[in-house]
Amino acid sequence: MSEKAIRSRAYPDYFSSKLENYLSLSKPRLLATVVLSALLGFVLPMGLSNTFFQLLLLLFGTALMGAGANTLNQCMEIGPDSRMNRTKNRALPMGKLSEKEAMIFGILISVSGFLVLWFGLNFLTAVLGLLTLLSYIMVYTPLKQKTATNTWLGGVTGALPPVMGWVAARGQLEWEVLPIFALLYFWQLPHFFAIAWMYRDDYKRGGFKMLSHYDQTGNRTATQMLINCGLLYAASLAVFLVNQGSMVYLAGASALGLVFFAVIALFYKESTVENARKVFLASIIYLPLMLVGIYIVQCFAQCGSHFFWGFNVIAGYIDGTDHDFFATNELDQLDRHM
Numbered sequence: 001m002s003e004k005a006i007r008s009r010a011y012p013d014y015f016s017s018k019l020e021n022y023l024s025l026s027k028p029r030l031l032a033t034v035v036l037s038a039l040l041g042f043v044l045p046m047g048l049s050n051t052f053f054q055l056l057l058l059l060f061g062t063a064l065m066g067a068g069a070n071t072l073n074q075c076m077e078i079g080p081d082s083r084m085n086r087t088k089n090r091a092l093p094m095g096k097l098s099e100k101e102a103m104i105f106g107i108l109i110s111v112s113g114f115l116v117l118w119f120g121l122n123f124l125t126a127v128l129g130l131l132t133l134l135s136y137i138m139v140y141t142p143l144k145q146k147t148a149t150n151t152w153l154g155g156v157t158g159a160l161p162p163v164m165g166w167v168a169a170r171g172q173l174e175w176e177v178l179p180i181f182a183l184l185y186f187w188q189l190p191h192f193f194a195i196a197w198m199y200r201d202d203y204k205r206g207g208f209k210m211l212s213h214y215d216q217t218g219n220r221t222a223t224q225m226l227i228n229c230g231l232l233y234a235a236s237l238a239v240f241l242v243n244q245g246s247m248v249y250l251a252g253a254s255a256l257g258l259v260f261f262a263v264i265a266l267f268y269k270e271s272t273v274e275n276a277r278k279v280f281l282a283s284i285i286y287l288p289l290m291l292v293g294i295y296i297v298q299c300f301a302q303c304g305s306h307f308f309w310g311f312n313v314i315a316g317y318i319d320g321t322d323h324d325f326f327a328t329n330e331l332d333q334l335d336r337h338m
Helices: 003-025 028-046 052-076 078-083 099-120 123-143 150-158 161-170 175-198 200-206 219-241 247-269 273-319 323-337
Strands: none
Touching (some): 003 099, 028 175, 052 078, 052 099, 052 161, 078 200, 099 123, 123 161, 150 175, 175 200, 219 247, 219 273, 247 273
């Protein structure tokens, strides 16, 4: 085989590998949760009445900024990541991408995401996206190597995407977004406490200050899990109380909350890596089910209201009780155009 033919075969493999490495910087699974929570924040206040194009802009802009934040975070943690078993095979510690390449990529997609949110939606949504990114890389990331409070502070960053979705739909901040913000915030704490306990030796090697670093028995970690699971349950009920869920949602949220609490109770009883993994798995099942459940309930609620409105109009037309409804509206429409 000629040298030219070998090169022609090698180039596609090289670019494919390069693209795969760039995509890995975005942490796709974590990014999916961010985008899903932004979607929920968009749907909650106005159901499906917003335009599909607006929704696409929100998801695209949020994905770009989220991927940018994850990329810049990894640029800042090459050293710690190279010392940890769970992260040493990432693209940057392995040298598959240079720090300069990753930094340029992270900045470009972050700026692009900000511009998409600003010009495609509104300035406030873009500012919230920027706040999310900056708090992640300038507050949470450096604090991980200084204090165990990083988990509580980092939770604020992770709970902002649904607020972005809400503002994208409504154009302003409103108090009704607080329950879903709280839901995302309190979910993160048991989730990350479980990860920190599972990999506590690894985090020590990386130089990260996690709660598990100061908790030899697991009692403090388990107690914090239980407390925040209780607050998570309260937040899920608050979503219902501000008319963002139906009785079906209430039943589902209550069941999920009790199951999650029961799994954490196992860890409280016996703080083993195996039980911590159960808490972790329960958390990654809980959140998607909650978010998708709320979304589906909202969709059915709006579709149902449209259906019953149409049914009532048709029924009224048939029996003659609202026969003048159409004529009146037709005259109104004519008046507006005259």
